[in-house]
Amino acid sequence: MAGSKKKIKAQILLLCAFLAVFLICNLIFKGKLLTPDNMKTIVSHAIFPIFTAWGMSFIFTTGIIDLSIGANILLSANIGAYCAETLKMGYIGLFLGTIVTSVIIEHLCVRCSQTLRIPAWISGIGAALIVEAILSQWATVLTGMGGKLPILKNYKMFGRMPAMAVLMLAGLAAAYFLFEKTKVGINLHAIGGNSSVAEVMGINTKRTIFISTMIGGIFIGLAALVQISFSGKLLSTSGLGSLNTIFKALATVLLAESIQNIVPTPIGIVFSGIAITGMFNILTLFGVPSGTWQQFTLGIVVVICGILSHLKEKEVVK
Template sequence: MQTDLTKNVSMDENRRAWVFPLVFIIVIVAAFVIFNAVAGGKFLTLLNIKNIISHAVYPIFIAWGFCFLFACGYTDMSIGGVIVLGSFAACALGNQIGVGGVVIGGMLVGFVLMFVNFLIFTYTKIPSWIAGISLALIYEAIAFALKTGKNTSSVVTSALNSDYRILGQLPWSLVILAVGLVLVYLLYNRTNIGYNIRSIGGNKKVSQAMGIDVNKTLLAVGVICGLLIGLACVMQESYAGQTSVKTGLTSINMIFQPLAIYLLAEILQKHINIIIGVPICSVILYSVFNMLTIMKVPSGTLQEAFLGAFIIIFALIGQHSVKGVVK
């Protein structure tokens, strides 16, 4: 053990910290360019890039939500259901009073439901992801009832007026994303509450003994996740204009892609801060989907197969030198 190397080590690492992301991004861009050439220039057209980016935005907020959820040890399978209901609200209120309605409706319902989830996780101590499946059943059933209900059906399933969908379109979606990135990054990496969250996720007992108020911190996570998921509702409804629902836990499907984004970002975590990694991975993910579509790989079947393989390969690379216990 060395006494005096501390500063050198940390500086050395800071310098190295920039190398990997840089190389990584160059490799990705190079891959895009090469693919573009192969695809006869169909990939890197302005329209196509716009397409990819505008699609990539709303899952980013969900994936950020996962960052905080997982950081404190929760897995919430009901987020898909929350998003369906939040999007319904955004649509119903949006068509009544405009963009403000979209924001209020989505944020409110998304926030309240996420917060309810958190209260259930924190105070009932039911393992979160089992509770999450139960909650998903409940939310789906409510959504389904709304969709099939005589009075509610037309309100929640009609398309959101395209005038009120600007938040989900470029350039506004990018503006919101940029602001979100800065705020979420600071929250996760540079604030007490961010570290407190990560601390109780790491070791609850030690955190408590160090004077961190565990319940207060968990509620803070609830608030943060609520805001992020609420925003995701707003963005998804504004992007898609319409949300469909089926029963039988199908809403869990909705979170697979954000989950894949989170998992990719987590694998890169050693080299790229996870909050920054999320948007990067989202763009990569949807680019890959886009490439597959250009290559005429059918979506809903083989594209998913590629996505699965993609995650596993990433995980293989990321876990390459991992020692110790992995469950």
């Protein structure tokens, strides 16, 4: 009990530390950091990693570390844009293209890991390389035909405020309800705590993992929708370059896990996503280049968040 209280105090101090950093930096920048316009910019940039992190939370909690999520987002977003623009399906095609593609890829990756009995991170790396190759080949074929990867021009509502904020609030309500109030969510917590004990309790782990993967895939599909709506286009990559797409979301998940004793994970993800995005906004205001040095900082943030999220754990996290 004493250890639990000590951990909660540490997590409260962490929240206070983030708040203090923002307030101090706001004074340094003479109030420019916390202006309504700048906060709107921070929140709009945070929505993509927040949706991605919600998807990760449903998948990672089962013990499955899927590293193909970044590649999944790139392919799903391009298929959604293709359905919306090229096939003239509008917003229906955008939603169906991103979400259905994302769910299928997540299902295949997780099923591969479970069926072949190999670690999820291995199947995730393999799936990432395969999905990247599919997108690159598609881009090559389109280029040979005188075209290029689709650009979302006419259906970008969910990449702009206030539609982005409305979608995020709807996502928060859904994530909180599914993760905290449903049987699937309760079983998910049990499996995350100890899968062997969960099975003894009569929980069908395979079914729970299947459902949670589907839910995670939907949130990842929505993340792809937000990102392609925000950016207009997402280019193909190779050699696991897609991993860069999910680093902020990964840091968001890890930070949310570090404060889960005082804030439910879905809500903690919103706070963490805004906090981490705000940190990079601070770096920009300090004049730190958006390339190498911000990526260097992101790497440090991921490591620190990983340490905080697994503080006091007796075993090494695999």
